[in-house]
Amino acid sequence: GAVVSQHPSWVICKSGTSVKIECRSLDFQATTMFWYRQFPKQSLMLMATSNEGSKATYEQGVEKDKFLINHASLTLSTLTVTSAHPEDSSFYICSARVGSQPQHFGDGTRLSIL
């Protein structure tokens, strides 16, 4: 149980492109989803917390207009990196949780901006 699917697993695109990443909870309804970013040899950095049907809560320093989060249902959240630039290249990971249960992570999306 507690499977979280993330798609795509790998994206390579040109600078200025917008990229959408999907996060789905496959066998449970996630009341909360989280989006993290991880640079090489660093720990996870929380970008935002997303609750179904409401606006995402962004961490300090994360540009909400650049990283658009939509949580339209209890099983789907999307992160759109708008006008991506090389400095946005990173490993993006979502996680999902039911109530106060532990978070379960998707497999991550490796984003490379040329």
Added chain:
Amino acid sequence: QKEVEQNSGPLSVPEGAIASLNCTYSDRGSQSFFWYRQYSGKSPELIMFIYSNGDKEDGRFTAQLNKASQYVSLLIRDSQPSDSATYLCAVNRGGNEKLTFGTGTRLTIIP
């Protein structure tokens, strides 16, 4: 002072021995404690969680919590080469609070 501190390692342990991973936290209001394993290039995978003082065992893994000392540890018995990974400690205040992660300890099991 970091909110969640871990020794970054690398920690090298012979195969078959016990690996001991430690984590301290600064927020005395923390109620929930988690250990995640992350292989290189992969996303974190939940290994254990513990809410009460004392030990919690699951197979070869034992989580130990001491709230008075603000300390949580993970023991891995009969270490296998497949246990080689980075182990992340995470805490929160319980309920639906967000997790605060440590920077992780890189563990290497030597065959």
